[in-house]
Amino acid sequence: xxxxxxxxxxxxxxxxxxxxxxxxxxxxxxxxxxxxxxxxxxxxxxxxxxxxxxxxxxxxxxxxxxxxxxxxxxxxxxxxxxxxxxxxxxxxxxxxxxxxxxxxxxxxxxxxxxxxxxxxxxxxxxxxxxxxxxxxxxxxxxxxxxxxxxxxxxxxxxxxxxxxxxxxxxxxxxxxxxxxxxxxxxxxxxxxxxxxxxxxxxxxxxxxxxxxxxxxxxxxxxxxxxxxxxxxxxxxxxxxxxxxxxxxxxxxxxxxxxxxxxxxxxxxxxxxxxxxxxxxxxxxxxxxxxxxxxxxxxxxxxxxxxxxxxxxxxxxxxxxxxxxxxxxxxxxxxxxxxxxxxxxxxxxxxxxxxxxxxxxxxxxxxxxxxxxxxxxxxxxxxxxxxxxxxxxxxxxxxxx
Numbered sequence: 001x002x003x004x005x006x007x008x009x010x011x012x013x014x015x016x017x018x019x020x021x022x023x024x025x026x027x028x029x030x031x032x033x034x035x036x037x038x039x040x041x042x043x044x045x046x047x048x049x050x051x052x053x054x055x056x057x058x059x060x061x062x063x064x065x066x067x068x069x070x071x072x073x074x075x076x077x078x079x080x081x082x083x084x085x086x087x088x089x090x091x092x093x094x095x096x097x098x099x100x101x102x103x104x105x106x107x108x109x110x111x112x113x114x115x116x117x118x119x120x121x122x123x124x125x126x127x128x129x130x131x132x133x134x135x136x137x138x139x140x141x142x143x144x145x146x147x148x149x150x151x152x153x154x155x156x157x158x159x160x161x162x163x164x165x166x167x168x169x170x171x172x173x174x175x176x177x178x179x180x181x182x183x184x185x186x187x188x189x190x191x192x193x194x195x196x197x198x199x200x201x202x203x204x205x206x207x208x209x210x211x212x213x214x215x216x217x218x219x220x221x222x223x224x225x226x227x228x229x230x231x232x233x234x235x236x237x238x239x240x241x242x243x244x245x246x247x248x249x250x251x252x253x254x255x256x257x258x259x260x261x262x263x264x265x266x267x268x269x270x271x272x273x274x275x276x277x278x279x280x281x282x283x284x285x286x287x288x289x290x291x292x293x294x295x296x297x298x299x300x301x302x303x304x305x306x307x308x309x310x311x312x313x314x315x316x317x318x319x320x321x322x323x324x325x326x327x328x329x330x331x332x333x334x335x336x337x338x339x340x341x342x343x344x345x346x347x348x349x350x351x352x353x354x355x356x357x358x359x360x361x362x363x364x365x366x367x368x369x370x371x372x373x374x375x376x377x378x379x380x381x382x383x384x385x386x387x388x389x390x391x392x393x394x395x396x397x398x399x400x
Contacts (some may be wrong), residue, residue: 008154019155023162027169028205030064033057034072034174035207035234036247042125043073046222047238048248058126062135062143063150065170069131071112074121078111079179080219081121083194084319089117090179093195097184104175173206182212189226190217190278191285193317200230208234217278218253226253254279258391265371265390270364272392277353280392284346284385285315291381292342307332307339314343342382345374 008014037057041047049057061067075089082088089111092100100107111117125131135143144167151159151166177199186197196216203210211224211232225232241247256276262269273280293311297304306328313321313329321329333340349370357363367389374386 009156019158019162022155023165026064026162026166028207029060030166030169031173031205031207031209032234032237033061034065034170035209036237036241037061038067038069038072039076039209040222040234040238042069043076044220045124046220046249046251048250049241050246053241053246055130058130058135063147064144064166066141066144067170068112068136068140070122070125070127070136071118073125074118075108075111077121078117080216083196083216084183090175091195092180092184097180100183101176101180104179105171107179108175173203174209177203177206178209178212182210186213188213190214190282191315191317192216192278193319195320198230204231204233207237208232214253220251221253222249223252254394256280256392256394258388259393260391262391262393265364265368267360267364268394269390269392270360270367272394273367273389274353274363275394276392280389281346281350283388284349287388288342288379288381288385289314289339289346292338292379296336296339303335307336310339314339315346338379341377342379345370345377345382348373 036047037049037054038061041049041054058069061069078087079089079091084091084093086094088094090100090104090107095107147166148160148163151163153159155162181199182197183195184197186199188197190213192213194216196213198213199210208224208231209215211226211230214224214226214230215221217226222238223232223235224230225235238247238249242249254272254275256272256279290311293307293314297307300307310328310332313325314332316325329343333343352363352366352370355366357366371386371389374382377383
């Protein structure tokens, strides 16, 4: 009766750690299928995957998640289009972190039943015989029952436990972790209008998806890591697949270059600034607002605690302001002229992206006027930032 031990353990001598390694390995394949195929390739079109590998990922997802490419992509695209609104399929801001974390899979299934969502946001996803007759056929859950049988056949009774772990891996880490914690707790490189955060380094095992704020800042980038110390394991997979000809990167986040010799703002400067909004605003917070705030705290020690509490309010997007932030901001702007100036300069800089201009020349003039105002402000940090903005240019897109 040794065959009851599973085809991979006919001798009955397979060590316990082999089952653990196998479960982790299978889970990583599932995560790779989600982040590389569903997310970066299908939803955001930032990555081309070889058809053979794409078909493997589709089959694997059918077997170990039961998820449909069409449904997953549509729901994710709607999440970006309606982020942090009542129409967002899984926003902790509206549903609450507890519900999104523990019932994220239920929210996914509920939105998947919305025919309008699927019709509106699923364009470009596979529409072949396999997708329509097998993966989304009369028995869409057939795949997970096949995978259960395969796991038991390969590993014996413990294969059922391994299969159960694989079944909850995506609902727990993706639906709950990324959609929940990734919009609730963590650090932010960019002050995007949504609540996205980076969970790194606590969740590197979920394919790089833990760098969620980076992704929301540049959704069409195939690479999620931005800072030198961030690690996107999904990007590592992509580089390996590129090397063997199974993937091709279409787009990564813009990497602005500052030419210190450049003093004239031209169309190249404008294009670099427009495409690099998140970089620019992050630099403004770090190079202007925070240094000026530090200076003001050192000048007025009696009010330093009050000023420090207003740090987040000074750099936070208005859509993410809570009543206490608004109160802190109002107090500081009324009592500190230098912070008021750099804050309003920030808002005027944001208007360059948000306002509608008749043509690019008008937009270019607006940027020139902003830099001129900043350089005449008398605030050293603001003057230096304006000088660096004049040198902005875009380096050629490259997978690096």
